[in-house]
Amino acid sequence: MAPQRFHEQFEQIQRSMPDVPLAMGPDDSAEFIYEKGYVLVRDGEDAALVEDTVRAHFTAEPELVQDHVRRAGPRTNRSGITRIQVGDPGEGDRGADRPVAHALRALREVEGRAGRRLVSRNHLVSIAVNSCPGDEPVPVDRSETLNPAPAEGSWDTDSAVGVLVVDTGLMNDFRSSALLAHTDGDLQIQECDGDGVLQQYVGHGTFIAGLVAAVAPNTSITVRNTLNDAGAILESEFGEKLFEAVDEGGWPDILSLSAGTSNGRTDGLLGVEAFMRELREQRTLLVAAAGNNGSATPFWPAAYADLPDYQDAVLSVGALRADGEFGACFSNHGAWVKAYAPGERLTSVLTGFDRPVPYVYQHSTYDACRYGFGYSCSCQSPRHTGVLSEQDPGAKPDQVMFDGHAYWSGTSFATPLVAGMISAHMSAQAENDPRVARYKMLAAAAGYAEVRGAQVPALRPATWRPVPVGPPAARS
Structure with a gap:
């Protein structure tokens, strides 16, 4: 029964942020919400490596569009991170963000060699979605x-x-x-x-x-x-x-x-x-x-x-x-x-x-x-x-x-x-x-x-x- 409330909260959040296409993850589960079409990386060398790796992967996948891969900026200053677009945020429904899933998969081997995480979904941090409150006042x-x-x-x-x-x-x-x-x-x-x-x-x-x-x-x-x-x-x-x-x-x-x-x-x-x-x-x-x-x-x-x-x-x-x-x-x-x-x-x-x-x-x-x-x-x-x-x-x-x-x-x-x-x-x-x-x-x-x-x-x-x-x- 828990996913019902999660889906309701998703609708509420999406209405409050109409300009930010959101998806449920992973695979339409009631675990977290994230921004469609984008991944999050550290700025600098990591961002360049992620871009190059994802573009190469997308070239080998005909249903994915290599031209979508680009930095979305502007990067934040003290946080030192930036967004990279990897797909069209308008494509697919709220439970389907294949470009982001492909981008994360493309980086697994590279992250293993680097010995650290290079990329993540751009998650939604919230008081409302599966955080708190547990009910209404x-x-x-x-x-x-x-x-x-x-x-x-x-x-x-x-x-x-x-x-x-x-x-x-x-x-x-x-x-x-x-x-x-x-x-x-x-x-x-x-x-x-x-x-x-x-x-x-x-x-x-x-x-x-x-x-x-x-x-x-x-x-x-x-x-x-x-x-x-x-x-x-x-x-x-x-x-x-x-x-x-x-x-x-x-x-x-x-x-x-x-x-x-x-x-x-x-x-x-x-x-x-x-x-x-x-x-x-x-x-x-x-x-x-x-x-x-x-x-x-x-x-x-x-x-x-x-x-x-x-x-x-x-x-x-x-x-x-x-x-x-x-x-x-x-x-x-x-x-x-x-x-x-x-x-x-x-x-x-x-x-x-x-x-x-x-x-x-x-x-x-x-x-x-x-x-x-x-x-x-x-x-x-x-x-x-x-x-x-x-x-x-x-x-x-x-x-x-x-x-x-x-x-x-x-x-x-x-x-x-x-x-x-x-x-x-x-x-x-x-x-x-x-x-x-x-x-x-x-x-x-x-x-x-x-x-x-x-x-x-x-x-x-x-x-x-x-x-x-x-x-x-x-x-x-």
Whole structure:
């Protein structure tokens, strides 16, 4: 059942990026999305070698067009990568990109001789596609307590820990929430459509900022709207945008990132290679979401936590279900996920309190968990009908009103809980190094939970309240 949601999200992303032809990979599977007709390479000698090799291969394949092979530029600067066109992006359907497949195949032997990767698909990095959220937000009455509730403590300008959130930006009325008094950054560019309806994934960055602020009062939070188009960006642009995000205010203590992609590999993303090398030389700790594929396949950049060169600089975070005892149905898992935190039905700030805002659900809930779990998970509850899922043209999607708080689920939201816990540990222990704080906090505060039969480190904020889960509700 999981691919259904993936295909729906694909349609949503394609509509938000109409000028970028996209394909599913590999072979129409629900694993990742990438740009049709292009591959990604390092600029310079690697790019020249890739061009020459692909042209020679295409000459021997009469159905492929050699003249399509050319650099698409302009190359990014600090990321040091460029795009090479290898086919007509307008040909084939969303599951068929034969020129890219042929180009990758042509380079395998050359990569073997070179002893390194030379080329990759140009993946779509996103909060939306199999990353987070695991469901859509649900309104919560503003009189209800946030979960986690705001921790006790004060903010001090001289000692506040700096947390940078690279996400969708802040809602325009975010300052109406007292919880976000020490939050700043970029605003969401467009919150609503022409009918005044909240767009999908809007409020994601604000919700995350609220979670950090609730767990760690002595934190200065900056939110960047790097992922503004339905939370998606091409890998070819992502590395440069990460550089821009840290350049604007300097390298933070903690970088909270709730986006990524799988790529079918175990050696990372070509597009963020330069950024990750520079991150390694800084003192910043990257806390990254493990993704919501319900899979053990590495999800990047979170999976850098499992590479020896980056294990001190990156902490990957999976999600626990609402009671905090077991893994959430949607959470990615495996040895590359280094810690888990509550990530199901958390309550935080979605908008400010200026006015109610309507939202129309895009995805219908399922009759059974799409990952095969047997508890009442966010796949099934609360029940609603969505625009993208409904096949009956006469069916009416459900609409709700948001006027402040919401509950929401995903590894995106487990991630800022962990970022906040590390920040709080730094303040409480007067620890200046976030990487040292991460190890000390895990040693002192981590309990355990069961995820897919394995006992894993679990971090549960002191003000977080477990929510009972039961068997799925019977359908009438």
